[in-house]
Amino acid sequence: MIGERLKLLLKQKGLTQMKASELLGIEVGRLNHWITGRRDPPMECVKLICDTFGCSPGFLLYGEEDTQTIPVIGYVQAGLWQEARQWEVSDFKPIYMPTDERFWGHRIYALQVRGNSMNKLYPEGSCVICVSAEDYTNIVGQIESGKKVVVQRKNPMDGTIEATVKEYVKNEFGTFLMPHSTDPTFNPIRIDDGSAGYTEITGVVIGSFRKE
Numbered sequence: 001m002i003g004e005r006l007k008l009l010l011k012q013k014g015l016t017q018m019k020a021s022e023l024l025g026i027e028v029g030r031l032n033h034w035i036t037g038r039r040d041p042p043m044e045c046v047k048l049i050c051d052t053f054g055c056s057p058g059f060l061l062y063g064e065e066d067t068q069t070i071p072v073i074g075y076v077q078a079g080l081w082q083e084a085r086q087w088e089v090s091d092f093k094p095i096y097m098p099t100d101e102r103f104w105g106h107r108i109y110a111l112q113v114r115g116n117s118m119n120k121l122y123p124e125g126s127c128v129i130c131v132s133a134e135d136y137t138n139i140v141g142q143i144e145s146g147k148k149v150v151v152q153r154k155n156p157m158d159g160t161i162e163a164t165v166k167e168y169v170k171n172e173f174g175t176f177l178m179p180h181s182t183d184p185t186f187n188p189i190r191i192d193d194g195s196a197g198y199t200e201i202t203g204v205v206i207g208s209f210r211k212e
Contacts, residue, residue: 004037009049024052044093064098068096072095072110076111076113076150082114082162107135108131113126117179119183129207131206133203146168149166150202151202164189176190177191
């Protein structure tokens, strides 16, 4: 747990919670919540802790040193098709994950999930960590049925590019984007018969991060 590693870090530095909170510029009660596991520190505070006490995000988050920094570059709708938007580079926010050696040297990015068509897997505010579909197929091979994917389509009405995240399912009945939602109104989207318009898998989900 993050709290246990944070407690160990303060012990190694010879710091009380009061002194550590002063160095971090936060209330001691907030630090205590992190140490006791009642809450996990948000990503911006993970960076603050690491910068202040000289540890790696990998150690604090996972107990591992071998991690990579993933930029959260925008959001993706887990609901109806919505216009795809990427944030300005200055608005990118980092998250951290253990290194996936399969994709070392390739661009890995994260998207914040909005909407509830996948909330059984990714509650709103979670981040899906993705590699481009091109890199995935070059390294792993064909995208397997059951993988979670980011799919774009061109809106036939106004030409805007829309995107969604769903489970990719291919079977004898067709190729579908499957929701995983507590809301029963979300239905599978068939993408091999043209009814959804022109669609393209642009990313394959290789991990996820969620706030507790």
